Amino acid sequence: MGKRIMWEALDVVIGMFLVNCQSASLLFDSKASHSFIYAHFVRKHTMFMHTMKKTMLACQFTRGEMRATFMCPKVELVIWG
Numbered sequence: 001m002g003k004r005i006m007w008e009a010l011d012v013v014i015g016m017f018l019v020n021c022q023s024a025s026l027l028f029d030s031k032a033s034h035s036f037i038y039a040h041f042v043r044k045h046t047m048f049m050h051t052m053k054k055t056m057l058a059c060q061f062t063r064g065e066m067r068a069t070f071m072c073p074k075v076e077l078v079i080w081g
Contacts, residue, residue, distance in 0.1 A: 011030045011031055012027065012028065012029045012030075013026075013027075013028045013079075014027050014028075017077060017078060017079060018076075018077070018078035019037070019075060019076070019077055019078075020045060020075060020076050021076075021078075022045045024041065026077075028079070034056070034058075035075075036058060036068060039070070042070075042072060047072050047075070048074060049071060049072045050070065050071060051070055051071075052069060052070060055067050055068065055069050056068040056069075
């Protein structure tokens with residue numbers, strides 16, 4: 001029998017939000033220590049980014065390990081409700 005993944009989180013929201021006034025599909029976890037954004041979204045919406053002092057290794061469920069080498073220091077997230 002395969003592994004069964006149970007995901008129980010009352011503080012996680014999936015939906016459409018405004019990120020720097022641009023509509024974006026987001027998974028928002030209020031307990032997360034960091035947030036990640038796709039480089040394609042950053043480039044498409046000409047968001048300011050710069051190189052981090054240290055590379056961060058993140059693990060994504062569908063893509064495995066990913067390296068974060070840039071950061072966007074001034075990102076505005078709008079949540080209504």
